[in-house]
Amino acid sequence: MERGYKRHLQAIEIYKPGKPLDEVRREYGLDRIVKLASNENPFGPSPLAVEAMRKAATQVHMYPDGPCTQLRSALAEKLKLPEEWFIFTNGSNELIELLCGAYLRRGEKAILPHPTFSVYYNAVTAQEGEKVIVPLCEDFSFDVKAIVDSIDSNTRIVFISNPNNPTGTYMNTEGIKAILSKLPDEGLVFMDEAYAEFVEASDYPSGSELLKNDHRIVVSRTFSKAYGLAGLRIGYGIARPEVIEGLERLRQPFNVNAMAQAAALAALRDEEHLKKTVENNRTEKIRLVKALEGLGLRPVASQANFILVDTGYSGEEIFALLLQKGVIVRYLGPELPTHIRVTIGTPEENDFFLSALRSVLESMGT
Numbered sequence: 494m495e496r497g498y499k500r501h502l503q504a505i506e507i508y509k510p511g512k513p514l515d516e517v518r519r520e521y522g523l524d525r526i527v528k529l530a531s532n533e534n535p536f537g538p539s540p541l542a543v544e545a546m547r548k549a550a551t552q553v554h555m556y557p558d559g560p561c562t563q564l565r566s567a568l569a570e571k572l573k574l575p576e577e578w579f580i581f582t583n584g585s586n587e588l589i590e591l592l593c594g595a596y597l598r599r600g601e602k603a604i605l606p607h608p609t610f611s612v613y614y615n616a617v618t619a620q621e622g623e624k625v626i627v628p629l630c631e632d633f634s635f636d637v638k639a640i641v642d643s644i645d646s647n648t649r650i651v652f653i654s655n656p657n658n659p660t661g662t663y664m665n666t667e668g669i670k671a672i673l674s675k676l677p678d679e680g681l682v683f684m685d686e687a688y689a690e691f692v693e694a695s696d697y698p699s700g701s702e703l704l705k706n707d708h709r710i711v712v713s714r715t716f717s718k719a720y721g722l723a724g725l726r727i728g729y730g731i732a733r734p735e736v737i738e739g740l741e742r743l744r745q746p747f748n749v750n751a752m753a754q755a756a757a758l759a760a761l762r763d764e765e766h767l768k769k770t771v772e773n774n775r776t777e778k779i780r781l782v783k784a785l786e787g788l789g790l791r792p793v794a795s796q797a798n799f800i801l802v803d804t805g806y807s808g809e810e811i812f813a814l815l816l817q818k819g820v821i822v823r824y825l826g827p828e829l830p831t832h833i834r835v836t837i838g839t840p841e842e843n844d845f846f847l848s849a850l851r852s853v854l855e856s857m858g859t
């Protein structure tokens with residue numbers, strides 16, 4: 494018998510989270526830290542969600558409602574879809590794992606536009622699927638033709654982060670339809686709509702609409718981004734009941750905790766908080782892009798709540814220098830050596846970031 498864990502798991506990088514804020518504060522002797530690294534809601538959770546959690550806290554001696562009955566019914570009503578088309582998960586990350594666990598057999602292909610969200614690669618590797626890497630175009634848009642060309646009879650899952658993390662670029666309805674026209678009947682398109690609330694493009698496809706006419710779509714949504722509940726870990730999938738069935742068989746009975754369910758239900762009803770979040774993102778995105786361009790940098794056009802920007806310098810160095818000034822952004826590794834990704838914050842946070850960036854760039858001799 495082979496010793497230790499399964500050998501193929503060695504290909505999975507252990508996730509390295511950023512340093513805890515307190516540690517950064519102590520290490521650099523900082524008064525203020527602005528975290529713009531994980532695409533969280535800069536306004537925090539909805540006050541209604543916080544209130545709902547307070548109430549739910551008194552009941553946590555009991556197991557949560559496994560099927561998330563109330564949230565299910567609220568979303569089914571909102572999206573005008575049957576309740577059986579939903580599955581609730583411990584963050585949408587869990588949905589990605591369930592999808593690969595239930596549908597991707599060893600050696601079957603998963604198509605990954607590249608670069609994209611890291612969790613997809615790991616979920617495919619964990620199931621010993623074959624990763625078909627399809628680079629984005631030079632301007633970071635999806636290369637729809639190359640994606641379609643790479644589909645064959647052994648293709649099981651096509652991952653489309655829409656908008657894409659870390660680029661913020663999106664695929665339009667036409668692109669999704671081109672993929673569906675080539676995809677085998679047993680294939681699935683994973684439409685990850687983690688940032689959908691922020692999208693402004695008029696030709697942005699609605700996964701849940703397309704799903705009405707095509708059983709090969711799995712839509713992923715989360716409460717971590719626009720709804721400001723990342724710390725609670727709650728997301729959901731929408732798919733046809735025959736697809737949901739496979740996912741449900743793998744799901745832990747009580748995968749979504751009670752506080753998360755209560756908060757998500759309240760957050761869903763707080764339209765004002767969502768509106769404020771989306772509106773801030775819209776106006777601040779315009780301002781940030783202009784300011785970044787003014788600094789001589791090249792931001793990528795984004796439909797999400799973050800901006801990928803080419804600094805022209807080492808992204809790792811810029812990241813480290815910004816950190817010393819109390820701004821945490823994301824460096825994306827050697828494949829994007831001169832870029833950083835920055836979450837769009839409140840006007841004050843963005844000013845703090847811009848002033849730190851300006852001084853970092855000055856120190857580098859621009």
Ligand SMILES: Cc1ncc(COP(=O)(O)O)c(C=O)c1O
Binds near residue numbers: 586587610687717728
């Ligand atoms: C494209 C994409 N999908 C999913 C997630 C994960 O979301 P959750 O917090 O729901 O697991 C993220 C988070 O960064 C993301 O960028």
